[in-house]
Amino acid sequence: MAQGAIKKVVLAYSGGLDTSVILKWLQEEYGCEVVTFTADIGQGEELEPARAKATAAGVKEIYIDDLREEFVRDFVFPMFRANTVYEGEYLLGTSIARPLIAKRLIEIAAETGADAIAHGATGKGNDQVRFELTAYALNPEIKIIAPWREWDLLSREKLMTYAEQHGIAVEMKRDGTKSPYSMDANLLHISYEGYDLEDPWVEPGSDMWRWSVAPEQAPDQPTTIELTFAHGDLVAIDGQTMSPAALLAELNRIGGANGIGRADLVENRYVGMKSRGCYETPGGTILLKAHRAIESLTLDREAAHLKDELMPRYASLVYNGYWFTPERQMLQAAIDQTQQVVNGVVRLRLYKGNVMVVGRKSETDSLFDASIATFEEDAGAYNQADATGFIRLNALRLRVAGRKRG
């Protein structure tokens, strides 16, 4: 990547082994100043250790930001307005966080006068694409360093060796064990890849999962909750208004406790190969079901169908990293246009992995009219004879074809 000399680089830094090695490597290989950026997007880890480590590594400009509210409000919620699911299963927990982190990297680069950014995503995954597309979209002149595509530390073994040679601590996880999986977490989900997941016929060990109990271990009593929506976004749980991040955290807690939101799937990466991933998305799984339910009551049929047809495209855009693009904004405009009327309450029963919709209502925007749908005689709103003409004209082209062609 002949990009000319780099003077200062902003690194997406977690404080873990990989990005600690990258920090060192950047200082050594590029001989440039490194700014670290550590974001709280709800991954559930302490951030102060990252500050301490960065300081110890000689970093002078250290950014640690709490992005949880922005993450849920401006990324997760807009995505859920579209009922977004990638390939029928994946709720895009990792995908949706990357544009936010990359956007902040670019902002910090501007603030600190850095001419480059760096990230710890590998050369085989989607995250490198998501980071870099966003970065280029927001600053076309930015230089990007992706160490995993440049260095030769391509196995875990080599990485550990480098760490040891450079005095970088290889810590255990908080629970005292080192997970064999490659993981990613934020307020929307936690993901697992690699290790025994590399054989799609093999079920992962039950100790892999971290955010939810197994359905089999969930309480024997169902939990019933009511979710309130305003303009397509969740605004309250059981009548209690909370901030977006607080709402999602609470849904995660409730869902995880009831064994909700696990997914085990084979997905198609944007870079061209299939990969096996496992995900826990407790709150998102509930939110998707509830959002669909409130839409079922308030959304016009044709708008709803058009949303369903556009959704896979939207999901691919998010999965592939095209958040800050004209085409995503175009689809978002269409989606958001429909959500003004998506107001009301959904009642759900949660039980051992199940999310069951058991009621939905909307004082202001319900389009359900029992007096029309009823099997009993209605008051004139619907004239059954109209159906004859409706059917006959819809059938006309088929009848003409039948007549003409026998």
Add this chain to the structure above:
Amino acid sequence: MAQGAIKKVVLAYSGGLDTSVILKWLQEEYGCEVVTFTADIGQGEELEPARAKATAAGVKEIYIDDLREEFVRDFVFPMFRANTVYEGEYLLGTSIARPLIAKRLIEIAAETGADAIAHGATGKGNDQVRFELTAYALNPEIKIIAPWREWDLLSREKLMTYAEQHGIAVEMKRDGTKSPYSMDANLLHISYEGYDLEDPWVEPGSDMWRWSVAPEQAPDQPTTIELTFAHGDLVAIDGQTMSPAALLAELNRIGGANGIGRADLVENRYVGMKSRGCYETPGGTILLKAHRAIESLTLDREAAHLKDELMPRYASLVYNGYWFTPERQMLQAAIDQTQQVVNGVVRLRLYKGNVMVVGRKSETDSLFDASIATFEEDAGAYNQADATGFIRLNALRLRVAGRKRG
């Protein structure tokens, strides 16, 4: 419906109250001969009583056909190749059966020299449309009698009175009670509408459901099954090859026992109103999940995404009754084109309402290549440096826009 004198009509006849009244009403109002047609599509009712009643009502031509295999092979399976779901929730159990019944009505009309068909669907629902679009598509000259749109027996009360006046037995259901719900059943599902479902905020009584136990009542031990697919269709359960109808019946049994396949939803009818429906689709729910899983391993990414984008359209066509149409056949051709390689086995764990994919494999057609996806160094199949160019060219249009517009 000024259709001129009708001489003979083929009636879709269940032997129940409604179609018994229609049979009588046709004989009286139209003064025409009635041919009855009763189909076994897996609704789980004895058909011989229908024969006896028709005979008693003076019917001379009585057709009773077992259409279960044709139903699953030529209608259900092709639909599941598309992963069809209407409005995110409904598996189209009723919708998919109607074109088959209408097709058989038209065939019988031809065999018996009838000039008309009749059905017992109401003037407010989707079924009238599905029956009639199919009938017109297959015989553009057919006359159609839809008594619910013609007569004035528009309440259950009036219908019962008519039945009593004409000596038509108003039987109780087999279980000794009369369900307050309007129901429809076939090998794919059983549906419920009306009664307390007319308030979408109210949960139906737990005694409504007939095909499945509640998740709460399902066994505490999971059931694990393996489903084998060939060319996109289910061909075996736990290695045991069965006919299409037998496979679906067995999946229903297993699913129902594990509390799988209940849905409670508000849907948009083709005739223009929203309605609340509850559905039990145990086998279909398992089948959908498993089909997606085997596709995830064997289908090309872009083909899979295109299928996902076309699916909502396909689902609307089935829901609205456009099975025998050029546009459905067009979509089917696209879908079927992809299924040649959809071969392999999916392992599922069923537990209290959950269908969990825990393994998938395909000897012949897996596109999963662990050696490429691995986080460890690979043998040269994938060059991480390629990602740089991939990202940079995908970003180019965004960078140009950024440069040009600041």
Add this chain to the structure above:
Amino acid sequence: MAQGAIKKVVLAYSGGLDTSVILKWLQEEYGCEVVTFTADIGQGEELEPARAKATAAGVKEIYIDDLREEFVRDFVFPMFRANTVYEGEYLLGTSIARPLIAKRLIEIAAETGADAIAHGATGKGNDQVRFELTAYALNPEIKIIAPWREWDLLSREKLMTYAEQHGIAVEMKRDGTKSPYSMDANLLHISYEGYDLEDPWVEPGSDMWRWSVAPEQAPDQPTTIELTFAHGDLVAIDGQTMSPAALLAELNRIGGANGIGRADLVENRYVGMKSRGCYETPGGTILLKAHRAIESLTLDREAAHLKDELMPRYASLVYNGYWFTPERQMLQAAIDQTQQVVNGVVRLRLYKGNVMVVGRKSETDSLFDASIATFEEDAGAYNQADATGFIRLNALRLRVAGRKRG
């Protein structure tokens, strides 16, 4: 249409034979007061005769409105932002005017306390649908009288007889002849149906066309014009700013003089049959070509492609009369989102039926960068080596499939 007694009806009234008969018929059959509404949407006819006739027929409330600016600004221009063409050929000149007229009918009904509207569209065409869908969308309680679907004056012969019997003048056209075609005109187009067009193998007589010369009769010298766009809408011709209606009128004049905008086609009506129509849309034909050209310079590739994919759906919505619907508004939001950057100038050469784009530029929003696209060496903006990675990763899924399946 058992709609109860109607007291006052607003009639879309042209003053021609058909609507004069309808006016009389409404007074006689319905015994109700009639309000007439005559709109100037650029059809090129004097409106004052309509006032005189309505007065003579005893009408007390007469509305004559100049809707030309609203028509072009709020209906034609938004539609052209989508590059809308129905079935590859038809620029929707009639379709796009109907929602405006129906909206005004509903407004006048509210102003005059009328409980019904009436129109002169036949029972076989699209216009009845367009009028009535709009009316119902804007006032769900409105009653609608469509005389052509009610009365028995179903041939031109019977209509003339009725007119004579009721003293309604059957005037000749201004040019002293009565066109044998059914025609409709507004600022966007003039259309012809019926008569010798009913055989799609036969070319219409050359004297049918009214707005344009034949290409063969057009000037031997080309005309060059420059069209300026702002936010996707035409704002100036040859640098001269004009109102929307004035711009379209001027484009019609220029285009018609150069033999531009004739179309002869078979289209699919929403009510189910195919029909042959001929159209002259001189200004619209130029506008479409120019709008595409300015978009080609300023629109992002993926936004442009998404627009192209959505366009046929949008066109069907307009053709079918679904202007005032959530789904059209949803698509419009997506389309309009893209047009902020559609600014610049297009130079066109018009010659005997041809509209040739010969230049396009945008000071502010061009995404064209000759330094990147050039075949000569560029200054580093584009690294040719990037293409290798781009291709290799895009090919990866295909290569894996090839390897796995031979």
Add this chain to the structure above:
Amino acid sequence: MAQGAIKKVVLAYSGGLDTSVILKWLQEEYGCEVVTFTADIGQGEELEPARAKATAAGVKEIYIDDLREEFVRDFVFPMFRANTVYEGEYLLGTSIARPLIAKRLIEIAAETGADAIAHGATGKGNDQVRFELTAYALNPEIKIIAPWREWDLLSREKLMTYAEQHGIAVEMKRDGTKSPYSMDANLLHISYEGYDLEDPWVEPGSDMWRWSVAPEQAPDQPTTIELTFAHGDLVAIDGQTMSPAALLAELNRIGGANGIGRADLVENRYVGMKSRGCYETPGGTILLKAHRAIESLTLDREAAHLKDELMPRYASLVYNGYWFTPERQMLQAAIDQTQQVVNGVVRLRLYKGNVMVVGRKSETDSLFDASIATFEEDAGAYNQADATGFIRLNALRLRVAGRKRG
């Protein structure tokens, strides 16, 4: 491109300057044996000089193939069944030829035991992608050499110098001048890029065009032709049956003589930049118009609309080089499914750049029924009263929304 040693490479070889330099460069840089492949796809150049030059350059295996029939039959015609147009203007003349050439390269590699292929496409264009995607799809192990991405001869100047230094003749074009444009030709079109086209505001010189006269120079008398279609493909001109390639050649001749098929446009390349291109596609322009016309008569409305919605996607696939992919085959299956009934004759008038449809008929498959569409009373096929119900049920959802929300 660390691909290991290459022993034998098949080069797509025209005998022109660029590929002659490449031939030499391959021999020198790679030290490998070169097989040349020259295809006749209707570019209108003698092929024997290529043989002579290759022989002179020491090539032992020389392939010269006439692919014209395969090109039109298996690539051009299937594409025209979809009415394919890229970005509203471009008929994909270059794009559609590339997969065929790449397929033949791979076949020859297999026949000659070559382990690599090479082509002369630049690193900034679409053609490299089209060649290489096809190659990888058909042989995942093939090695690909793209000299323009490897060498440093990146300006025309350097290339000429290299040629002179290596004794490669730099010939003039047949007309004695060297065109300043980058051109590509085959039976479907000829294209121009570069030079004064790099400013999209500037009109190219009138001497650029080679295949067609300017509309201004075309005959003053129109030419009328009749095109016969069978199953969606052109089979005869004026009743004269010809082979696919002969038909297209004849259409080119007729179209070119009448000034038909020039396009001047800005397009979006797959590699990310906009570029200006000019094209002459005389036969294709006529074919597209005629195919749409015969479809307008014979295709079901919904099938036609679905084709229109899928077309932009299909066009992008062809443009981007994804011909031999599951998703293109999937779309092709859908398209081809509709073409069985696309039979009949279209009459066209060609005049100074205009292609005017003036008649269309189909003995066997017309869906046009004048007796239904007529404005006069019909014989009962269409009941105008049906329209009331049709409209009322289509409006129902809009009315309910109006009632519920005021």
